[in-house]
Amino acid sequence: MTDLTPPALKPERPYFSSGPTAKFPGWSLDKLKTDSLGRSHRSALGKARLKYAIDLSRELLGVPDDYLVGIMPGSDTGALECAMWTMLGARPATVAAWESFGNVWIQDAAKQLKLKNLTTLDADYGEIPDLASIPQDNDVVFTWNGTTSGAKIPNTDWLAPGREGVTINDATSAIFAMEMDWPKLDATTYSWQKVMGSEAQHGMLILSPKAVERIESYDPEWPLPKLFRLKKGGKINRGIFEGATINTPSMLATEDYIAALEWAKAIGGRKALFERADANARIVYDWIEATPWLRNMVADPAQRTNTGVCFVFQGDWYDSLSPEEQADVPKKIVKKLEGLDVAYDFNGYRDAPPSLRIWCGATVEQEDIKRLLPWIEWAYESLKNGQL
Structure with missing residues (x-):
């Protein structure tokens, strides 16, 4: 007869959600700095804390010095769609998906942006499509790691060095868990609430020099909502990547993200x-x-x-x-x-x-x-x- 006696020990921290994920070990509210709360995010203190979150992210992720790192509204979705809305349409594009969130990007490209020269690749849960079939001249949108299927890309061999197209990488459930191949990535996005378990709503957008050049040289035919406007006077608005966010961020969420980054730095x-x-x-x-x-x-x-x-x-x-x-x-x-x-x-x-x-x-x-x-x-x- 099967023994149906329950186990003796329970997890001390029973948090196994895939997003928002568990807080870091030892987390508590009293670990968060609160000086920036109740202050303008445009104040010297507010901008300094936002810039500190950007700088810590760059350091921990090993982002190249000539790449831009910025805080975006709307979590990973806002950051990824900003990249799509501002860069796609300039040349043929391929969007690859193998789980639910990647399929959202396919729908965006096909039904919202209505890209004229679009190829889509998809695969069932647990599989990935033939990425090697993507033309190197194409812009590419892909999800590094499938949050809802558990399938990730095994490598970036399918992306040629110095390829013509821009590469837009949704890395939200891979970042801080897998090494990013930065030279092959032009726009990489993630959200605070995924791998680091921080409070939600804000996303990160990391741009290569090639992505910046695309944004500055290309004006898409569709309207851009204010939250996606990265240019000022025809040039990239670098203030966005120095703590001057497009819209009002939560400084409490910012402090929570900073605490997680400092924990990560402290453990190695x-x-x-x-x-x-x-x-x-x-x-x-x-x-x-x-x-x-x-x-x-x-x-x-x-x-x-x-x-x-x-x-x-x-x-x-x-x-x-x-x-x-x-x-x-x-x-x-x-x-x-x-x-x-x-x-x-x-x-x-x-x-x-x-x-x-x-x-x-x-x-x-x-x-x-x-x-x-x-x-x-x-x-x-x-x-x-x-x-x-």
């Missing part, structure tokens, strides 16, 4: 962040491989993320269920473990196949992941035996 910078994410993901990878009723959503190990690890169910019992019953399996597991305060927000994405998704980024502790996995086993066996 991006190398330490990469190592923590890799170690966390390895725990989950090994557990999936050792669990007969699970499989990684991504078949190719070279394409598996070290952040949002996604996995699906298999086996005789699961396969005997109707599609509706299969869809209920992860929902019931998540509901049970959330109710017990074991783990929060580790359900698979709503448009993905029925699945679970454990965030393994650097702000999550290994011990908490190790404690979570037996609880998933217990919940699955309880459900299988009609006791959940």
Whole structure:
């Protein structure tokens, strides 16, 4: 008879959401500086704190000195769409997607911008399309790491050095967990609330000299809302990349992001962040491989993320269920473990196949992941035996 005794230990920090992600270990409100609160973001203090967030981001990510780093409204979506709206349309473009957010960029290009010379590439959850088929002259929009599928690009070999087109990279669930190949990237975007677990709403836009040249030399045929206007007098508005944001930012969110960056710097910078994410993901990878009723959503190990690890169910019992019953399996597991305060927000994405998704980024502790996995086993066996 199956032992349905629940595990003895719960994760101390039951936060496994893929966004907003867990706060860094030791986080508390009293770690945030508050001098800038209630002040204008245009004040010397406000601009200095925003510039400090930009400078720390540049340092930790190893962004080249001649690239611009700016704070944008609207999270990663605002930053990425700003890049698309200001740069695309000048030459043929390819938008590649292999999960839900990448498909939003396809819809933007096809239905909103209505690009005249557009190619789209897509793939099912857990796979990536043939990126090598993209013409090097084309502008390219792609998602480095699929937040909702767990599939990442294995390398950037498909991008030729010195290629003619600009490369727009949505890196929001990869940044601070995987090394960016900066010489091949012209616009890279991310949000504070993803890998660093900071408060949401603001995004980052990192531009190469080639991206700046495109913006300065090209005026798209469509109207640009104020939030996307990066030029002033025909030139890039460099003030945006020195702390003079386009619109009013949250200084509280800014201070929360700064605290996370300072934590990352204190533990050893991006190398330490990469190592923590890799170690966390390895725990989950090994557990999936050792669990007969699970499989990684991504078949190719070279394409598996070290952040949002996604996995699906298999086996005789699961396969005997109707599609509706299969869809209920992860929902019931998540509901049970959330109710017990074991783990929060580790359900698979709503448009993905029925699945679970454990965030393994650097702000999550290994011990908490190790404690979570037996609880998933217990919940699955309880459900299988009609006791959940």
